[in-house]
Amino acid sequence: MRNEQEMFNLILKIAEQDERVRAVYMNGSRTNPNVPKDIFQDYDIVYVVTETTSFRKDKNWIQAFGELLMVQEPEKNDFMSGGDVDLEQNYGYLMLFTDGNRIDLHIQTKDYMLKEYQSDSLTVPIYDKDNCLPKIPPSTDKDYWVKKPIEAEYFNACNDFWWCLQNVAKGIWREELPYAKQMFALVIRPRLDQIVSWWIGMQHAFKISPGKMGKYFNVYLSKKHWEMYKDTYSDCEKTNFWHSLFQTCELFRELAMEIAKELSFTYPIEDDRNMTMYLYRIRELPKDANGIF
Template sequence: MRSEEEILNLIINIAKEDERIRAVYISGSRTNSKVKKDIYQDYDIGYVVTETKSFLEDKNWISVFGDIAIVQEPDLVDVSFGIKRDFKSSYTWLMLFKDGSRIDLGIETKEKMLNEYSKERLNMPLLDKDDCLPKTSPPTDEDYWVKRPTELQFKGCCNEFWWCLNNVGKGIARDELPYAMWMFNVVVRDMLIKMLEWYIGINTNFSVSAGKKGKYFKNYLPNKFYEMYSRTYSDSNYNNLWESVFEACELFRDITLIVSKHFGYNYNQSEDINMMEYLRKCKSQ
């Protein structure tokens, strides 16, 4: 695999030699000092260009970055599903190379960049031919830190967690595995993740990010809670799925009581008690 120095030099030199490219910046995990570096990190790169048309007329130009194993064009995927995208202002290629490196490259016009650049606080300039990139503070992931919940958000999270478990229970009872798994691992899990993030926020003075979908949970949760969370993942066996569901309920309850006490928010225990009774009935029938 190519080194970070090799990749960045390649990205910058390509821009230097192409008059259409006026500036280059990098963002994401490689500019975040709190993220441990590893070989799997993407290079999130922005090219500020004079126009996008010529880049799209011959898409093979991206081969200059290396031997590509697979590429995705997310804007094109969006359009295929009826989502409007303005190719004249920006376009993106996600490229995985055969050496294992990955570059997520976006091209955008100066107008588009000026409208978006300052909104992402992990941006860092690499090249600026025209001094067009806005001056910003050093990169920080502060915008991704866990935010304190309002009482309404807390109550909404609890209600969504417990309410949607009824769909999981009846999905299992009806032998509707795809539906039960989706409700549990997407809708219900999202609420469990949110509550765990608030717990982490409390213990870090809301000064860290728990990562996308809790990918840094292992760094911030006590072993007991992380092991409980790991047991909320199940295979397709219904007995194992039920064990994961009840583990999630226990973990949610333990964490929620801590969060509710910290903020002085009321926890509606009747939702908990009544849904647990409903789930046990679903399991026994």
């Protein structure tokens, strides 16, 4: 596997030798000093170019980056699906190589770059032939810090969490596994993850990022809470699904109540009690029941 220095040397060499490329900058985890380095980090690279057409017409130029395992062209896919995409201004090649390295490369015109360049605090200039890249402060992940909630946001998260649990419960009881699993994954888990993120943010004065999709939850949660969080995942067995559901409720309750106390919010304890009682009843309800209770 080519190492980091080899990859950067290659990325710069290609840019230096191609007159169409006028500048290079980088986004993503490799610009974040708070992210641990590993071999799976992408190289999120942008080439500022004179135009995109010639790059798109002859794609053989990307072969210079290495032996390709697979390529995705997201803007092309969006365009073919009817999306409102300006291929003349911005185009991407997400490239996975046979040695395991990955480059997410975008080519952008100068006009497009000037609109986007300062929109992400995780940005580092690498190369500039024409001094066209605007001056920016040092890279920081502040744009990704957990934002302190207002009470309305907190109430909405709690209310939606407890309300939508009934849908998961009836899906389990009906043995509608796809419905129950997706209701949990697409509605309940995002609310749990929001509370987890707020709780983590609260521990660090809301100057921290728990990572994309909570990938650093295990770093910032206490050992107890991380073990509980892992228990919110289950297999397809009904008994295990119920266990994970109640564990989800317990974790949500503990963290949400701590947030309420710290931020002087009101935790909806009655919704919690009533829905928890409802869930226990549904769990014990015979499959052939004619009435609910």
